[in-house]
Amino acid sequence: MRGLVADYYLGELVSFKGIAGGVENTNYFLTTTTGRYVVTLFEEFEFEEVPYFLNVVAHLKHKGFNVPAALIDIHGERLRVVKGRPTIIVDCFPGSELKQTDVDSCRLMGAALAKLHVAGEDFAEHRESHRGMEWWRETSKAIEHELEPEQATLLMSQVAEFDVFIAQHDYLPKTTIHGDLFYNNTLFENGQLSAIIDFYNACYSWTMYDFAIVVNDWCSDMATGELDMEKYRSLVNAYIHEREPSAEEIAAWPYMLRIAALRFWLSRLEAWHKAKHDPERLAQQHDPREFQRILEARVRYAPALME
Ligand SMILES: Nc1ncnc2c1ncn2[C@@H]1O[C@H](COP(=O)(O)OP(=O)(O)O)[C@@H](O)[C@H]1O
Numbered sequence: 001m002r003g004l005v006a007d008y009y010l011g012e013l014v015s016f017k018g019i020a021g022g023v024e025n026t027n028y029f030l031t032t033t034t035g036r037y038v039v040t041l042f043e044e045f046e047f048e049e050v051p052y053f054l055n056v057v058a059h060l061k062h063k064g065f066n067v068p069a070a071l072i073d074i075h076g077e078r079l080r081v082v083k084g085r086p087t088i089i090v091d092c093f094p095g096s097e098l099k100q101t102d103v104d105s106c107r108l109m110g111a112a113l114a115k116l117h118v119a120g121e122d123f124a125e126h127r128e129s130h131r132g133m134e135w136w137r138e139t140s141k142a143i144e145h146e147l148e149p150e151q152a153t154l155l156m157s158q159v160a161e162f163d164v165f166i167a168q169h170d171y172l173p174k175t176t177i178h179g180d181l182f183y184n185n186t187l188f189e190n191g192q193l194s195a196i197i198d199f200y201n202a203c204y205s206w207t208m209y210d211f212a213i214v215v216n217d218w219c220s221d222m223a224t225g226e227l228d229m230e231k232y233r234s235l236v237n238a239y240i241h242e243r244e245p246s247a248e249e250i251a252a253w254p255y256m257l258r259i260a261a262l263r264f265w266l267s268r269l270e271a272w273h274k275a276k277h278d279p280e281r282l283a284q285q286h287d288p289r290e291f292q293r294i295l296e297a298r299v300r301y302a303p304a305l306m307e
């Protein structure tokens with residue numbers, strides 16, 4: 001760490017500490033004589049895959065968002081290699097993770113998300129999601145046999161339905177989306193949204209899909225999967241105040257909520273599947289059943305949800 005810090009204009013190393021909580025990357029809080037920073041080692045991306053994400057964040061920072069842009073080292077580089085992994089250092093933002101969402105935080109997120117979507121429209125690099133159609137076809141097939149029969153039926157029927165839906169709806173508006181804007185990827189300070197972090201699922205995709213990812217995490221009762229309608233109204237109303245979805249986007253909304261639920265049910269199942277022989281890793285995984293319940297609730301709730 002001392003060697004890494006010496007390659008930046010960050011003064012002297014004071015201390016560093018691993019951050020627990022993330023499941024994809026290795027993160028450290030770093031304190032130097034000039035301030036606090038976060039060091040991220042990318043565990044799932046190779047070196048050449050990382051610049052896209054750094055460019056997305058730089059674009060949004062340029063547009064005034066509090067997002068963690070990579071610092072430049074003394075050689076003019078923002079991406080390094082540490083222990084064989086691509087590595088960056090970013091500013092550590094003030095604030096802390098919410099323990100849970102409420103009507104006010106949902107309102108702030110709804111407005112910020114709409115602005116983020118508008119700001120992402122003119123970002124020129126268009127990267128496909130690494131967790132899109134191909135991924136869910138392959139992953140669902142690979143883990144189908146590990147599931148209870150009714151889980152497998154739900155998973156495979158939803159994948160088949162979305163294949164058809166997606167082929168018919170490619171024309172829906174797209175932008176550069178965050179792709180994983182769960183409330184644990186935001187920081188709040190004094191009741192205000194102080195930063196949006198973890199852009200490593202960013203891609204060029206449907207705007208309403210990203211909106212649905214956010215609604216499913218921020219507005220669901222995790223015990224039942226049902227929407228908390230007060231949080232839901234707060235987030236949706238704040239969003240549409242900043243960016244009004246078209247009639248076609250509104251018609252697609254119930255499907256977007258389902259696709260977004262499937263995406264995270266499947267990624268949690270995949271992570272659980274990969275970790276199942278390693279009790280320590282297994283204990284760190286997010287619970288797939290939360291997103292199974294959300295998907296089941298969205299499937300039950302057939303009528304259009306957008307007000
Ligand atoms: N720039 C930052 N400023 C403050 N805290 C951060 C920053 N980046 C990460 N963190 C903290 O580290 C945790 C894990 O980071 P994250 O990027 O979400 O990693 P992972 O992708 O592994 O989940 C976050 O939930 C947050 O508490």
Ligand SMILES: N[C@@H](CCOP(=O)(O)O)C(=O)O
Pocket residue numbers: 021022023024025180182198264267268286
């Ligand atoms: N938000 C995802 C997990 C993404 O990984 P993380 O490393 O950001 O925690 C989920 O909740 O399934």
